[in-house]
Amino acid sequence: MAATEALRVDSQDTLDALNREAEELKRRLEEEKAKVKDVEMSCVAGKVDCIANFSMKQRRLLKGHQGKVLCMDWSSDKRRIVSSSQDGKMLVWDAFTTNKEHAVTMPTTWVMACAYGPTGKFVACGGLDNKCTIYPVTLEESDIASKKKAVATHTSYLSCCSFTTSDQQILTGSGDSTCALWDVESSQLIQSFHGHAGDVMSLDLSPCETGNLFVSGGCDKTAVVWDMRTGDCVQVFEGHESDINSVRFYPSGDAFATGSDDATCRLFDLRADREVNCYKKESIIFGCNAVDFSISGKASFIWWL
């Protein structure tokens, strides 16, 4: 490891040398990645039938926010929804009946992140207050704000959060360019994830139980796959031309989709270690705010502004 040796000498030269070495390695990596691409996904997909009789229509309209809705999350039974908005409110809905079950007014505007706990007993949210706060949601409790618990604290706004498969841990992403895993009970940091050069905008946990992985995307135009155990970056994916606003794992956990401000969505594959497809349309000029997959992964959803 000549590079590591050289580091001890503190000078611009070594920095340049390191940069050069990195450049060279990057070039080789690109070559390696290019080898993998033997076929266009669109060619393969051409042989697939379109989804028959696919019609989408609005089933429910949930009215109640007085500003842009910035984030929403489904409960695990896919009946309840937690949503947060620009006006500083977090609402918990029974989406089926369209009733609001709980409403919390946050101390700040721009509540940019909210998440439903896997057991459905907790919701978490946060935003410009730089914190992630957890509220219990039970029907007996009418004033859930009194039972709140601030779990995570960042040095910049909270942009995304997600419970792990347990109510006891929460993963947060922040404008301070880090992601962090927190212990809910003690509000202590379990693991932090450094590596993004810009604000982290979105994260998603791998659906694959054994993977211990999650992916995050941010303003540095890259999506990074992390090992939750060690805090190491496992894979880096780039290709977007602007901020990545949303990342979501493919249901098998082998790939993930990103939605970006450059008005494209891309599909990256962990096995091929590269982008496998890019979705765009000329008349779509606004950034993409959110992406998600259907259960089978055949259809994906995209929200444009």
Place this chain on the structure above:
Amino acid sequence: MTIYQVSMDSKKDTEPRHMVFSRMEMIVSRMQSKNNGIQITKKGTFSGYDLIAWLMYYYCRDNTNEAIHLSRFLLNYGYIFPVDLKNFIIKNEKSATYRFQAPKYWPSNNMKFSNQELVIYLLKRSMRNKQKHALEDFEEAMLNKLLKFLSDETEFLRDQAKEQVKLRKQEKREEKYLHDSQERAFWRVQKPPTGQIRCLDEGPSRYFPPSQMISRKQKNRDLLQKEIQYLKAAIDRPRMKMSKVCECNLQRNSLYMEYDPLIDPNAAQPSNPWTSDNTTMWDINHDDVEIPTEMRVKKWSLSFEDLLSDKIGIMHFEEFLKKEYSQENIRFWKMCRELKYCPKSKLKDLSVRIYSEFLAPGAPCEINIDGKTMALVSESMKEVNPTSRFVYEPAVEHIYALMKNDSYARYLRSDHYKQFQEQAAQNHSKKRLFGFTSSTKRQASPQLRRRGSTSSDQFQGQETAEIYEGSFHSYSTGNLRELGNTPRRSPRPPHSPGSVRRRTEEPSKLCPEKLDNSRRRSNLEVPRQGGYASADSRKSDLPCVMLPVKTNMVAPLEESKK
């Protein structure tokens, strides 16, 4: 350790955050180009009709709605404005005329404006001809508020405004008019009337401006070192060919399509609550049910992960392992998973418990791992903090692989699983009976009746003949009872043998079919249904448009055909 330097320069810090501005500017400059831009009159205006047509041709592939949508954004972002500023909307008409905004008023050049600028603009208007330039109520209120707020600067601002008005008055009439309207359009976009949304709101700015992102990428020695490490590892990483990746994804898609209610409406058993308004699916699908739905049990056979992601699945698998005397494997795996996600306070206790129960020599439920794995575990116990959540990871991986490759395959072949599947199927049919009759009684919406009585419900994912029998009777009895006063209903015994036979024949014929209405109809061979089926109400996802009386004729029709 993020890696790639991107050619961003620090100029970008002051630019708007979203790329949409530059895209709009691109569109606008294309519109203005001489060769294939929009047709512009001598006065510099163009019609709404031409605008939409142009956008449709160049950007929206002849989709009118998209073009209108796009043009609305051009308007609301202040790149074009209507000549008649009072009607600040897009009209797809020849009579509606629009102008391009001057680049100096483009929002990308004016992301932030000061209150002073706003006050000067408002003062200017209040000083001029009342008829043309009078302030609207909300503007008047805004001005008064701001003047109070900036009371110490009022004089200065007034002087400025006077000066500017003087200059403007010296301009030629046409120029004056153009500049006035440009300015007014700009402020109309920046400060829309109350109740209208200001599209330019960008939200909180980035914490790291682009220039800082670059410096973070370049300057940091640790990052560079890490990057090189990462790159070295990345180059040697095994990679799957794209074709293989696509193939895998396609395979997976087709495998899981059956379970995706969005693609296959049969996936939601007994019905999708969002389309049928029937919550039975939720009632029978939570984690505390005694016997899960057939679909759920079937899904366990797709992969080991699917089995383990279901609480009931784990329980059932554990029962199976108990019979095989290898229950400790799944228990060990469960405990280790708990360890991963437990609160910090319980970490140490749990860790110790796992060790003493499963790993320690002579432990009561010692798991069967080879010496190599055990060595790895003890090494990681020494090396890392013993209270780490992942100390037993090597053993967990070993046991997981063991269960996946060995026990899981046997489980799927076992009677234990097959019986459970049958049980679920039978139980499911009972559940349906219960669920449907009760719900029809509870909320007799027209739509529910429709679903109960038309053929569409025969396809809700039944597999065996038994279910068909059960469910069918449940529908018919439920509906008969409920709709007893329907005048045209012909009397029909709910347990008519004919109908049962028909139902039992159908599934084999129909289940593989896609949900294609016309096809389904032809298969049913009930030609008379076609009469009303062609009406739009037959589309099964349109709730609340069905006429219950009509639909209830189905059963008699089918009956009479027999």
